[in-house]
Amino acid sequence: xxxxxxxxxxxxxxxxxxxxxxxxxxxxxxxxxxxxxxxxxxxxxxxxxxxxxxxxxxxxxxxxxxxxxxxxxxxxxxxxxxxxxxxxxxxxxxxxxxxxxxxxxxxxxxxxxxxxxxxxxxxxxxxxxxxxxxxxxxxxxxxxxxxxxxxxxxxxxxxxxxxxxxxxxxxxxxxxxxxxxxxxxxxxxxxxxxxxxxxxxxxxxxxxxxxxxxxxxxxxxxxxxxxxxxxxxxxxxxxxxxxxxxxxxxxxxxxxxxxxxxxxxxxxxxxxxxxxxxxxxxxxx
Amino acid sequence: xxxxxxxxxxxxxxxxxxxxxxxxxxxxxxxxxxxxxxxxxxxxxxxxxxxxxxxxxxxxxxxxxxxxxxxxxxxxxxxxxxxxxxxxxxxxxxxxxxxxxxxxxxxxxxxxxxxxxxxxxxxxxxxxxxxxxxxxxxxxxxxxxxxxxxxxxxxxxxxxxxxxxxxxxxxxxxxxxxxxxxxxxxxxxxxxxxxxxxxxxxxxxxxxxxxxxxxxxxxxxxxxxxxxxxxxxxxxxxxxxxxxxxxxxxxxxxxxxxxxxxxxxxxxxxxxxxxxxxxxxxxxxxxxxxxxxxxxxxxxxxxxxxxxxx
Numbered sequence: 001x002x003x004x005x006x007x008x009x010x011x012x013x014x015x016x017x018x019x020x021x022x023x024x025x026x027x028x029x030x031x032x033x034x035x036x037x038x039x040x041x042x043x044x045x046x047x048x049x050x051x052x053x054x055x056x057x058x059x060x061x062x063x064x065x066x067x068x069x070x071x072x073x074x075x076x077x078x079x080x081x082x083x084x085x086x087x088x089x090x091x092x093x094x095x096x097x098x099x100x101x102x103x104x105x106x107x108x109x110x111x112x113x114x115x116x117x118x119x120x121x122x123x124x125x126x127x128x129x130x131x132x133x134x135x136x137x138x139x140x141x142x143x144x145x146x147x148x149x150x151x152x153x154x155x156x157x158x159x160x161x162x163x164x165x166x167x168x169x170x171x172x173x174x175x176x177x178x179x180x181x182x183x184x185x186x187x188x189x190x191x192x193x194x195x196x197x198x199x200x201x202x203x204x205x206x207x208x209x210x211x212x213x214x215x216x217x218x219x220x221x222x223x224x225x226x227x228x229x230x231x232x233x234x235x236x237x238x239x240x241x242x243x244x245x246x247x248x249x250x251x252x253x254x255x256x257x258x259x260x261x262x263x264x265x266x267x268x269x270x271x272x273x274x275x276x277x278x279x280x281x282x283x284x285x
Numbered sequence: 286x287x288x289x290x291x292x293x294x295x296x297x298x299x300x301x302x303x304x305x306x307x308x309x310x311x312x313x314x315x316x317x318x319x320x321x322x323x324x325x326x327x328x329x330x331x332x333x334x335x336x337x338x339x340x341x342x343x344x345x346x347x348x349x350x351x352x353x354x355x356x357x358x359x360x361x362x363x364x365x366x367x368x369x370x371x372x373x374x375x376x377x378x379x380x381x382x383x384x385x386x387x388x389x390x391x392x393x394x395x396x397x398x399x400x401x402x403x404x405x406x407x408x409x410x411x412x413x414x415x416x417x418x419x420x421x422x423x424x425x426x427x428x429x430x431x432x433x434x435x436x437x438x439x440x441x442x443x444x445x446x447x448x449x450x451x452x453x454x455x456x457x458x459x460x461x462x463x464x465x466x467x468x469x470x471x472x473x474x475x476x477x478x479x480x481x482x483x484x485x486x487x488x489x490x491x492x493x494x495x496x497x498x499x500x501x502x503x504x505x506x507x508x509x510x511x512x513x514x515x516x517x518x519x520x521x522x523x524x525x526x527x528x529x530x531x532x533x534x535x536x537x538x539x540x541x542x543x544x545x546x547x548x549x550x551x552x553x554x555x556x557x558x559x560x561x562x563x564x565x566x567x568x569x570x571x572x573x574x575x576x577x578x579x580x581x582x583x584x585x586x587x588x589x590x591x592x593x594x595x
Contacts, residue, residue, distance in 0.1 A: 042364070042394075042396060042397070042443060042444045043362055043444065044362075044396060044397055044398060044399045044444050044445065044446075045396035045397075046396075048396065055350035055351075059394075059443065061394060061395065061396025061397075062396070063301070063395065063396050063402040064301070064302050065295070065299040065300055065301050065302065065402065066299065066300055066301075066302050066304075066305070067295065067296040067298050067299035067300070068296070068298060070296070078295055078296060078299075080293050080294070080295045081293065082292050082293055082405070084395075084405070086392060086439065086441060087390070087437065087439050088349065088352070088366065088367075088368045088439035088440075088441050089349065089351065089368075090351040090352075091351060091352070091370050091371070092351075095388075095390050095439075097291050098291045098292060102291075103291055103292075106292065106293065110293055134295045134296060134299045136295060136395065136396075136402060138394070138395040138396055140394055140441070140443075142348075142349065142366055142441070143348070143349045143350055143351060144351060145350055145351070166302060166306075168302070168305075177305045178305060178307075179302045179303075179305040179306045180306075181306055215351070
């Protein structure tokens with residue numbers, strides 16, 4: 001019955017919930033979905049992590065490669081991040097080249113990672129002007145249930161945290177490269193950006209901010225994905241983006257900033273616990 | 286190669302670090318010897334005829350919530366996810382087609398292969414797998430029931446450790462059943478790899494690799510994939526790569542048939558379990574709805590009384 005009502009009167013259906021101060025999936029406005037994280041699920045990748053945040057699930061795999069650095073930046077390595085939204089994850093996407101929304105999401109994630117400077121690219125250089133690491137980080141969405149950027153960033157950071165770089169010896173005379181996978185070093189991370197998505201909905205004459213929106217809520221609020229994305233990096237705001245949706249008052253913004261800050265701490269805790277469990281497991285084996 | 290402007294690209298000359306490790310290029314005979322240990326057991330401790338245990342899991346809401354039906358199949362390290370969407374009109378087609386169509390797309394995740402990183406753009410192997418999957422599924426689905434419509438089947442290989450196509454077929458069969466697409470029978474598939482006189486059932490990636498590299502001596506080698514509809518005793522797809530004598534193939538067919546039939550109870554169990562779960566959930570929802578209605582009715586009675594009294 002409610003499914004029919006939802007199809008015939010989509011706006012009224014949504015408004016009925018909002019007027020009762022509850023969201024269609026039973027959450028309150030500022031409640032977020034549980035985060036489930038698993039690291040090192042894919043053995044063929046050099047590092048990997050899988051996140052499930054409500055229905056949204058994203059898997060991130062990192063493949064390591066070697067290349068010569070760019071001539072204009074001879075002492076820097078490469079960090080290439082891509083978000084893939086295959087037609088498998090939602091009926092919104094069609095097979096073929098990446099859709100607009102995949103490109104937009106890819107761009108946001110790459111901006112956040114590069115601007116937060118969490119990976120120092122000079123650490124990825126092995127021999128200046130000759131050899132550097134290339135980190136191909138591919139995030140693959142298996143189920144698009146909204147708040148995609150949040151999930152992408154968390155998986156990416158979790159897999160970067162588990163990444164181990166093998167030692168490389170480079171002979172400058174013969175240009176001979178040798179890789180020893182037995183001795184591995186951890187990649188140094190400075191900071192940990194965590195994004196939080198919001199959807200902003202105008203109901204009567206007040207603005208409602210929905211934290212961690214599902215894909216249905218994102219659709220109802222208009223725009224490509226979430227309306228507002230705030231990203232905190234160890235207590236500092238490192239990115240904020242507003243896409244479409246309705247207008248946004250100052251006190252709403254203050255509230256959203258506070259929620260984003262709290263969520264960043266929570267997500268950090270989740271990642272720490274997950275990595276700790278993983279490390280204790282790998283050390284005992 | 287033309288540049289892909291829709292994605293972020295790395296440097297063009299990048300190569301996997303595995304290229305420079307000690308055991309990157311091993312000669313064929315060493316690789317071949319490594320497959321079996323002294324006790325005639327495989328690297329993961331299985332006997333030659335032993336298939337890997339299968340972990341199957343499918344549900345509409347738990348794997349891919351946005352899809353009509355979905356399935357996840359894991360065979361030790363091989364991990365495959367599949368989703369099926371509602372039928373939609375066949376795009377870009379003028380003529381009426383009597384039979385419904387199945388659109389299949391198989392894709393490897395960029396990090397799925399142990400040897401090299403896969404490109405984002407679809408390559409020939411993915412296309413070949415897509416066509417093979419479509420050909421295998423077509424005889425199993427009652428296509429006359431949805432003329433001029435197509436059902437989309439998307440398969441993503443998250444980790445490749447051998448027997449990809451057969452597990453993709455298993456996953457797609459489950460996902461189609463989950464999406465309630467009418468089918469004649471359960472569809473199952475299995476793979477074997479042949480190296481000389483040895484037959485590896487359900488091979489891993491390294492075993493497949495050895496079976497597909499042709500040695501200098503002229504011995505039997507290759508990979509055979511067979512998918513069948515076990516109740517109807519029909520073979521829906523048979524793929525054979527490599528060279529071997531006819532006797533070897535007939536022998537292999539017998540083994541494959543047995544393997545396919547072995548999977549059936551697992552598939553049936555998953556389907557039944559899911560159906561039961563769905564029924565229980567529906568019953569619970571109906572019960573809750575009935576309770577709500579009763580509450581509403583009693584309230585109506587009260588109001589009516591108040592009205593009458595007034």
